[in-house]
Amino acid sequence: MRKAMFSVTLMATVALSAHAQKVTFEEYDLDNGMHVILHQDNSAPVVTTSVMYHVGAKDEDPDKTGFAHFFEHLLFEGTENIERGKWFKIVSSNGGRNNANTTQDRTYYYEVFPSNNLELGLWLESERLLHPIINQIGVDTQKEVVQEEKRLRVDNQPYGRWREQMFVNLFKKHPYRWQTIGSLEHLASATLEDFQKFNEIYYVPNNAVLVVAGDIDIPTTKKMIQNYFGPIPKGKEIKRNTFVEDPITETIKAEFRDPNIQIPAILMGYRTPAQTERDAYVLDMISTYLSDGRSSKLYKKLVDEKKKALQVFAFNGSQEDYGSYIIGGLPLGGTSLEDLIAEIDEEIVKIQQELISERDFQKLQNKFENRFVNANSSVEGIANSLARYHMLYDNTNLINTEIDIYRSITRDEIKEVANKYLKPNQRVILEYLPEETKAN
Incomplete structure (x- = not known):
């Protein structure tokens, strides 16, 4: 039965790729x-x-x-x-x-x-x-x-x-x-x-x-x-500065009080590599694995099963010079922010210590195939992608080949990259809290 399901999934992936015309x-x-x-x-x-x-x-x-x-x-x-x-x-x-x-x-x-x-x-x-x-x-x-x-x-x-x-x-x-x-x-x-x-x-x-x-x-x-x-005059050469950040070696703790909220949130941020780096693509897959949709690990665990969170999220924000990996959630009921951190960290440690399952890995591949097809489904989206790939990646043809990077990522790489970037001593922990009520 498992082989039959895998074959159906594989055929669906092949069919999907066929529709993603060059x-x-x-x-x-x-x-x-x-x-x-x-x-x-x-x-x-x-x-x-x-x-x-x-x-x-x-x-x-x-x-x-x-x-x-x-x-x-x-x-x-x-x-x-x-x-x-x-x-x-x-x-x-x-x-x-x-x-x-x-x-x-x-x-x-x-x-x-x-x-x-x-x-x-x-x-x-x-x-x-x-x-x-x-x-x-x-x-x-x-x-x-x-x-x-x-x-x-x-x-x-x-x-x-x-x-x-x-x-x-x-x-x-x-x-x-x-x-x-x-x-x-x-x-x-x-x-x-x-x-x-x-x-x-x-x-x-x-x-x-x-x-x-x-x-x-x-x-x-x-x-x-x-x-x-053609007749528009060329501008002067633009001088751009380079900024190199010192590594984060100890957890940075921050707090902010927002008068517009009633439920606190916990956010953990990790500094990650530029969007052109292969590791940035791996981090995309990790964030999808953890919190993209109701079948993701964090949603199933904290929202569906344990009912400790109203919402969980993880996303990799890749940019030209650096990226940022943000993960967190909103607690439910009597769940403390510290408890939410511990539950999230437990799932990160699992990725760092064990290979994700073949089934979960195939689901990831299917999701990225879907995204690839959808991104090129309109001329409006294609125009944006062509400009972005040329300007920020210096490779316009990534509009056709970027999916190959995701396809080539292995389960071992997912484990390796999680260990490289998602360390507790390399992050910012932000407690995003409601404004304190003043006593009479």
């Missing part, structure tokens, strides 16, 4: 240093135009944080040829949609249009790059927007400040110690010249990847790209 693409550089990636898929009359800039929170001055995220908003204000406040109206009135997002490593802008509006998408992004208007009225408007965003998503959100409190302890030298949204005080005190200088340094073609994916004709698209982006 993503074809062409890439080249413009004379101004902009990297271009084209992906043609004529199966639906849709096209994505996107630009990823190699600037995130880690590129900011420690005394002027939040600039990269601020620019995610600011560069929708308008340009010399797009009236202020009209950007989104232009997109929606032409059957499109658009958005942007920022991380600590990069900023990403994109539009999705009917393919007959490809040229409009290219024009919009070239306008953002060549003719942005950065003036006081735009800066003041977006300061209010960001202030409200921080209040809603961070300050007044239950557990909204856990990242802030974890990373200020996990990193002491690297800019990963502050969050992408940055400091409202820094933004409030920044001058118009500060913002203009930031734009001049980072929003240049030689710091950007342009991706066009979808229903396109390659020669026609190349001509449009040359017309709109």
Whole structure:
């Protein structure tokens, strides 16, 4: 019976892989240093135009944080040829949609249009790059927007400040110690010249990847790209600093009180390697094994069986320079935070001392196959992946081959990596507590 089940699982995996067709693409550089990636898929009359800039929170001055995220908003204000406040109206009135997002490593802008509006998408992004208007009225408007965003998503959100409190302890030298949204005080005190200088340094073609994916004709698209982006002047060479953290050798204990919660949480954070390292991929598998879904080890043990936790979580946040592995949960009933730590540590020790079962290992492989297929299921997702793999991994073809890394990981490696990084003396333990009630 077990052999039959294994055969069915194996056939399902093979069938799934067969549907993950290779993503074809062409890439080249413009004379101004902009990297271009084209992906043609004529199966639906849709096209994505996107630009990823190699600037995130880690590129900011420690005394002027939040600039990269601020620019995610600011560069929708308008340009010399797009009236202020009209950007989104232009997109929606032409059957499109658009958005942007920022991380600590990069900023990403994109539009999705009917393919007959490809040229409009290219024009919009070239306008953002060549003719942005950065003036006081735009800066003041977006300061209010960001202030409200921080209040809603961070300050007044239950557990909204856990990242802030974890990373200020996990990193002491690297800019990963502050969050992408940055400091409202820094933004409030920044001058118009500060913002203009930031734009001049980072929003240049030689710091950007342009991706066009979808229903396109390659020669026609190349001509449009040359017309709109070719004349944009190359920016100055960007000097990037390198930050090397000292190893964590003793447990760092931290506490934070959040007035927006009633149930405490425990979070344990481990500093891990850059996303390009093989160990980062292994840690992805470990986090999935421990807490991805109701059948995961921690969920079954602490939520279903022992009923000691309302919620458990484990995730590996890989980034360009370092990663972070976070694991924790919310206790249930009379369970103490110390008891929750002990229960979680018990499962980590099992991974460190024993090989996970063949059955669990196959389940892991199936989950990563699923993720791989889903990531490449739309031209919008493909555009994002192509830009990210080129910019942050220096290997665009990982869009086709990254799954092979996961497939090659062994049970022995899972045990080895757990022992290497998930040590009690190499972590931050953050007690995230409700605000204390004052006695009358």
